[in-house]
Amino acid sequence: MTIVTRSLAIVLGLFTVVPLAAAAPSPKDVQFPTADGGTVDADLYGTGTEGVVFAHGAIFNKQSWAPLAKRIAKHGMRALAIDFRGYGKSKAGDKPNALYLDVMAAVRWLHQQGVEKVDVVGGSMGGGAAGEAATRVKPGEIHKLVLLSPMPIDDPQDLKANSILYIASRGESLASTVREQYQRAPEPKKLILLEGSAHAQNIFATDQAQNLSDDIVNFIVGKK
DSSP: OOEEEEEHHHHTTTOOOOOSSSSOOOOEEEEOOOSSSEEEEEEEEOOEEEEEEEETTTTTOOGGGOOOOOOHTTTTTTEEEOTTTTTTOOBBBBBBTTTTHHHHHHHHHHTTTSEEEEEEEEETHHHHHHHHHHHSSTTSOOOEEEESOOOOOSSSGGGOOOOOEEEEETTTTTHHHHHHHHSSSOEEEEEEEESOOOOOOGGGSSTTTTHHHHHHHHHHHOOO
């Protein structure tokens, strides 16, 4: 179990700089079905045999992940930023509130495209959906899991991922809930608490934006 603050992480040298590959191209619009008959619309960045699914918060959409998705794509990975059902061109199926089905569909679509390792990053509502999906997938379907100020799920102890990273702002209202979810999650796991009180993707609009981006990228792109 590892709990670090950003300042402590810098002192201990826990974060490394990873060389970047060539600039990422513009995203490709893709669509794929969900298990309940819905449709997910998504932006696909980059190429490669490793990929990342990005799941947005309630006041955001797939475009909100563009800067981070492009950064991931520069590392030779595919980045798939989805619109949840009811957002943009994405449509619900028989279970209109089952957002986790959209995440699962994205993970499985990437695997079908030849991606060998699929990571998932979810913020707030998207973090809750990503977490719920990670309790329902088969072992190995999700490689690394990043939960950014996620909405709580019932069974975090059932998360299936090779490694889990929780991130939250130290002063946000959900911080104690994130800590509780983290404590119940299986190893290996890490919790990073950033300074400030912004929630989830709202952190990207604060002075902690670069720290948040670096934390996610280093976790995803680091030793596989």
